[in-house]
Amino acid sequence: MSRRQRIHDLDVTLWVGKSGIDAVTEELDSQLGDRDLxxxxxxxxxxxxxxxxxxxxxxxxxxxxxxxxTRGHTAxxxx
Numbered sequence: 165m166s167r168r169q170r171i172h173d174l175d176v177t178l179w180v181g182k183s184g185i186d187a188v189t190e191e192l193d194s195q196l197g198d199r200d201l202x203x204x205x206x207x208x209x210x211x212x213x214x215x216x217x218x219x220x221x222x223x224x225x226x227x228x229x230x231x232x233x234t235r236g237h238t239a240x241x242x243x
Contacts, residue, residue, distance in 0.1 A: 177204075181209055182209035188223070192223060201232065204220070204239050205238050229243040
């Protein structure tokens with residue numbers, strides 16, 4: 165299966181809400197320890213005027229990961 169197909173089939177396993185990225189940093193770190201790709205969804209309350217690209221990059225920096233792609237309000241991260 166191609167990487168693109170794996171990303172497409174991946175379910176969202178991390179939801180970023182009104183508590184922001186601080187509240188999910190440890191969870192993302194844990195998930196990236198168990199799997200190579202994690203799909204995160206950024207709810208409107210988490211965005212607070214920032215775009216998903218910026219939030220995903222900030223979150224990735226905190227756990228030593230990289231952003232594979234962003235689409236809409238969703239980002240895929242890998243380490």
